[in-house]
Amino acid sequence: MATENQRQPSKLEKPINGKRLLFFSLPLQGHMTPMLQLADILHSKGFSITFIHTKYNSPNPSNYPHFTFQPISDDLSEAETSGLSVFDLAYLINVKCVAPFRDCLDQLFSDSPEERPFAGLISDPALHFTREVAKSFQLQRFVLRTSGVGAFRAFSSFPLLQEKGYLPIQDSQLEELVAELPPLRVKDLPVINVPDLEKFYKLIASLIEEAKTSSGVIFNSFEELENSAIDALHEGFPAPIFPIGPFHKYFPATSSSFLKPDESSISWLDKQEPKSVIYVSFGSIAAVEEKEFLEIAWGLANSKCRFLWVIRPGSVNGLDWHEALPKGFLDMLDGRGHIVKWASQLEVLAHPAVGAFWTHNGWNSTLESISEGVPMICMPCFADQMVNARYVTYSWKVGVELRNGLERKNIERAIRRLMVEEEGEEIRKRALDLKEKAKSTLTQSGASFKSLESLISCLSSS
Structure with a gap:
């Protein structure tokens, strides 16, 4: 190299x-x-x-x-x-x-x-x-x-x-x-x-x-x-x-992002326990409706897991994310959640505190998650994302599908499957195996x- x-x-x-x-x-x-x-x-x-x-x-x-x-x-x-x-x-x-x-x-x-x-x-x-x-x-x-x-x-x-x-x-x-x-x-x-x-x-x-x-x-x-x-x-x-x-x-990648990453993502992760954080980001294009956004917020909160959530400008149709969040939401979390407009994804996924990635399954995000051995919650939105999510959950078995729509109970269940339950441990082992394959293919x-x-x-x- x-x-x-x-x-x-x-x-x-x-x-x-x-x-x-x-x-x-x-x-x-x-x-x-x-x-x-x-x-x-x-x-x-x-x-x-x-x-x-x-x-x-x-x-x-x-x-x-x-x-x-x-x-x-x-x-x-x-x-x-x-x-x-x-x-x-x-x-x-x-x-x-x-x-x-x-x-x-x-x-x-x-x-x-x-x-x-x-x-x-x-x-x-x-x-x-x-x-x-x-x-x-x-x-x-x-x-x-x-x-x-x-x-x-x-x-x-x-x-x-x-x-x-x-x-x-x-x-x-x-x-x-x-x-x-x-x-x-x-x-x-x-x-x-x-x-x-x-x-x-x-x-x-x-x-x-x-x-x-x-x-x-x-x-x-x-x-x-x-x-x-x-x-x-x-x-x-x-x-x-x-x-x-x-x-x-x-080799270490040079930044090509159109948006400036919020460096507080890494400093916040530095304070968290290993594999304790779910990273949530739906890429540079995907957007959700206000109702879906609220279900995501409550699903994350109700899971009782720590999370780093990227809400870029334009990701909630017709609203700024500050307007869309429930009143007092951040205070209620008592430090369990951190929200930024954009993050340096490669750094985040490589951080020892990150235990799962809730993703739209764009190919770059999917491959980056695989390369770091991070299991995925799959929420594909359009085009090749559906194909990628199917391979992740069915063929490679390194993630779970967010089933039956964006409802807070479904979200909470998917998060806990990966972060808390025994199933998540098996998925994590397979993810780490793929990480080694991603490393060895460049030798x-x-x-x-x-x-x-x-x-x-x-x-x-x-």
Whole structure:
């Protein structure tokens, strides 16, 4: 593994292997974070990094002085992006960024006297316009898929799922097993509740096509975790597959958060007993209604367990969290709970006081929890989160499903299953076993180490 000194030479230093890479991420936290982590990994292996990005949700260059950042005009106004779903934002960027991206590459290539100045482009497959632009510059294009392999398989099976009648989902089918995609049930399929389903299916189809026509698909996952899904994907999939995760375990990660973490999270955890705290965070996008928020609050309080609860701005629809909390709630807890607007999640999950993670099961959060051996309470909200939660609770058995909705009694029961009862001890043992696998996969005999070597070989051969 690279040391801090190895991975942060001066931006002007000649790359060790003479190769430069371009990166382009979808400007959402869950996509930007692994893309920057991957750039860090490849930089540590001697590649020079140029990170192309939209002005909307742009990364902070000061956190990455070893990269060159290249903004492009996206023509996205605050009014236009406010309240947009992930699906609608991706669609808008694919319309508005074609010409700016082409102009950016024109400039970068004209500034470089070499015949082939860049070894390749690594982009998000949701940015489907990048394929034709990269092709016009004779630039090999790899894609980083920011979901797990199991979820990607489900997305790639949409035509089959439609043909078999699983999609669009009918309420009467929710508990049915999808025979073609074990262990998923119909309700675990990665769909988004949007008014125009056909438009959604087309976006997914283009995402899969971008992966299939790429020079390779990179996953922030590892074979020891998703071996069955990886084996199944290999069958008939035309592009090479590189599962090289978990990205954040290669070296201490640089912050890529769009929100500033509250440092009081760690100082509060420092005062708690080992494995005594449940960490609650639903990511950078998910939001709940006021009624659900109150049930979460009372479920946490009634569990009698200690908790660190992240309530970011916008996570309660239409309200500030101070307005939504019951009057006198914090005083009633007598120090058992701590609430912040944002936390440094990697630090929190690695803290010895944390005994469980109540999560929306975004892939980054799921993998980070697995890597630290922290059991999960699973509350998926949309898309690949349902797939991830099913694997966590059914296949890997390192978490419990929050059953029968967001009601305080269900919440209290789920928390106590993990934090107090004997079942939680068994789950914790399995979680610690997966933690060891996540650690060993990055050693020289591990699958991710070998997969990364294969990726570097492909990137260096251009």
